[in-house]
Amino acid sequence: MSFWHLPKWHARYPAAPAELLRLPLDISAAPANDLHVGGHTSAGRPARQGRTRSEAHMKSRQWYETLDLLVAQGAIPGVVHRILLWGPPGTGKSGWATWSALADRGVHRVTVHRDLAPEDLLGQRDLVAGPRGGTGTRWVDGPAVLAMEQGSALVLDEIADECIALRNTFLGLLDDMSLAQITLPTGRIVRPAAGYVVIATTNKRPSTLYAPLLDRFDIILQCYTPSPGVLQELPAQEQALLRTCYSRTVEEAWAPGISARSVRAYSRLASKFGQQLAAEVKFGSGATDFLGALATAEAEGS
Numbered sequence: 001m002s003f004w005h006l007p008k009w010h011a012r013y014p015a016a017p018a019e020l021l022r023l024p025l026d027i028s029a030a031p032a033n034d035l036h037v038g039g040h041t042s043a044g045r046p047a048r049q050g051r052t053r054s055e056a057h058m059k060s061r062q063w064y065e066t067l068d069l070l071v072a073q074g075a076i077p078g079v080v081h082r083i084l085l086w087g088p089p090g091t092g093k094s095g096w097a098t099w100s101a102l103a104d105r106g107v108h109r110v111t112v113h114r115d116l117a118p119e120d121l122l123g124q125r126d127l128v129a130g131p132r133g134g135t136g137t138r139w140v141d142g143p144a145v146l147a148m149e150q151g152s153a154l155v156l157d158e159i160a161d162e163c164i165a166l167r168n169t170f171l172g173l174l175d176d177m178s179l180a181q182i183t184l185p186t187g188r189i190v191r192p193a194a195g196y197v198v199i200a201t202t203n204k205r206p207s208t209l210y211a212p213l214l215d216r217f218d219i220i221l222q223c224y225t226p227s228p229g230v231l232q233e234l235p236a237q238e239q240a241l242l243r244t245c246y247s248r249t250v251e252e253a254w255a256p257g258i259s260a261r262s263v264r265a266y267s268r269l270a271s272k273f274g275q276q277l278a279a280e281v282k283f284g285s286g287a288t289d290f291l292g293a294l295a296t297a298e299a300e301g302s
Contacts, residue, residue, distance in 0.1 A: 075273070
């Protein structure tokens, strides 16, 4: 079922389980009005742990189509600027920014690993030859600083919770646009220019990330289908083979929980695209449960 043909939430979801209104919450993929709580559905049945892409909504808009739509409508980076893409390797998560319209403003890409240091992202002092012999130093901006000041895209490949030394740096880079700033060792303060966007990728389940870091992402999309950028150089037969293989991948049931940041991101999207599409983009498989909870909260408050 596509974003454009979903029935109104109040027609099928007159009420939401009370558990949904308690925070924090892990909304998972479930049948209508069947919220996953503590490994079981609200109806008491064991929660299903995954589904194949062929079982999922195969006629739905693909993850890369959703992103392209948001870029074309100015929602990226105008409405949301922090994106987490997760799923199996080889689907084009890391390359999407370079294939999209965001590439026109520049893309700075960093592969995150256990030994990556903050200066690899922010910059460092380099030795330079002095005008009369000897050596001096000069500051060289790192990719994160360049992306912030240029208002361009920063791609963080394979972001993971193992990089504990980078947690504070990541939190600063992913802060709200009105608050985000980085103070360099030189004393210079860097703030993001309009157009700045962060795209992080991971092959792991999002819940493995540091909770405050995960909460900063405006949208989190599962990427189980190869993007056109991955397929375009292959013959048609090989493209069909890859699509078939990835369609049989077991899709993990996961969706973002409700927090102040996630609701604000939803609200910004809803003001531009309406409730249904905003909920689909922000909460994924938990969209109907979220809208049901929203309706319940509104009814109780009226």
